[in-house]
Amino acid sequence: MIQKLDILVMAAHPDDAELGCSGTIASHIAQGKKVGIVDFTRGELGTRGTPEIRLAESADATKIMGIHARENLEFRDAFFRNDEDHQMKLIQVIRRYQPEIVLANAVEDRHPDHGKGAALAIDACFFSGLRMIPTFEKDGTPQTAWRPKALYHYIQDRYIKPDFVVDITAFWDIKEAAIRAFKSQFYDPNSTEPQSYLSSPEFLEFVESRAKELGHQIGTKYGEGFTKSKMMGVSNLFDLM
Numbered sequence: 605m606i607q608k609l610d611i612l613v614m615a616a617h618p619d620d621a622e623l624g625c626s627g628t629i630a631s632h633i634a635q636g637k638k639v640g641i642v643d644f645t646r647g648e649l650g651t652r653g654t655p656e657i658r659l660a661e662s663a664d665a666t667k668i669m670g671i672h673a674r675e676n677l678e679f680r681d682a683f684f685r686n687d688e689d690h691q692m693k694l695i696q697v698i699r700r701y702q703p704e705i706v707l708a709n710a711v712e713d714r715h716p717d718h719g720k721g722a723a724l725a726i727d728a729c730f731f732s733g734l735r736m737i738p739t740f741e742k743d744g745t746p747q748t749a750w751r752p753k754a755l756y757h758y759i760q761d762r763y764i765k766p767d768f769v770v771d772i773t774a775f776w777d778i779k780e781a782a783i784r785a786f787k788s789q790f791y792d793p794n795s796t797e798p799q800s801y802l803s804s805p806e807f808l809e810f811v812e813s814r815a816k817e818l819g820h821q822i823g824t825k826y827g828e829g830f831t832k833s834k835m836m837g838v839s840n841l842f843d844l845m
Contacts (some may be wrong), residue, residue: 605700605741607673610637612703612752614694616721617647617681618662619786623811624758625707626669627772627779628828633670634775640673641666642697644721645681651800653788665785669778673701682717686724694728696739699747706752710760711831718760726833729755756830759818766829767836769818773825776815783811 611632615621621629621641629639643662646655653661659676666674677693684690698706708725709718731737733751740746759766772779784790788797791805801807819827838844 605743605745607640607701608638609640609672609701609703611639611705611707612698612701613639613641614644614706614708614721614725615641616644616684616709616715616717617650618643618645618658618676619647619665619783619789620709620718620721620760621707621758622665622669622779622782622786624710624760625828625830626665626782627775627815627826628707628758628770628830629669629671630775630778630782631770631772633672638672639669640701640703641671641675642694643674643676644679644684644724645717646676646678647681649681650789652795652797652803657788658786661786661788665782668782668785684717684720684724686720686727690724691728691731692737692739694724695732695737696741696747698728698732698752699739699750700741702750704753706755707830708755708757710762710764711757712762712764714761722757726755754836755833757833759814759829759831763814764829764831766818766821767832769822769827769829771819771822771824771826772815772828773819776826779815779826780812783808 613621648655709721711722735749815826818829
């Protein structure tokens with residue numbers, strides 16, 4: 605069954621979307637756009653928490669952002685591949701939601717899954733537009749070919765020079781709350797979990813500093829940066845403002 609979305613966010617792990625582009629998500633929901641998230645894995649190889657905890661945290665973050673649809677494909681954390689099997693499952697999702705815009709993982713990053721997730725998104729978005737690739741809904745209903753009009757990549761851990769920056773100043777509080785919904789992953793002085801790259805207080809400070817750095821580039825307090833997969837075009841120069 606088609607559940608038409610304006611924007612579909614693809615994320616290798618639960619919390620990738622929150623860290624990378626939740627301000628942009630909240631901004632567009634406030635504009636009346638319908639936004640969904642598809643998480644590729646359950647993040648089961650993370651140092652802290654469990655897949656069940658991550659799923660519950662995802663649900664909390666979903667409510668905070670006001671997301672219209674979210675699902676988890678349960679690919680193997682760290683071991684999913686950009687191959688036919690994974691592409692076909694993602695094509696089904698793209699055709700189910702028929703997004704105009706897709707936001708996907710960074711094209712390269714500290715975590716190998718992020719780059720793999722980006723490559724998988726690029727190929728699945730293209731192949732989803734080929735009508736000779738048949739896919740079906742769970743009830744057996746044939747799906748219609750669909751190719752998003754645009755695919756952009758959010759910037760994650762490693763700095764990548766953005767092609768454009770979205771002003772998220774008015775939505776920083778929502779972004780911060782959505783990130784903190786993943787309580788098992790980030791700084792908690794009372795936690796007995798092992799320490800990880802994400803769990804130090806400095807990591808959340810870094811996330812805010814990055815947002816301030818990107819916002820500074822466009823004259824705002826907070827921003828989120830994106831790179832493009834292909835050349836962008838406009839018919840009106842004022843659209844670039």
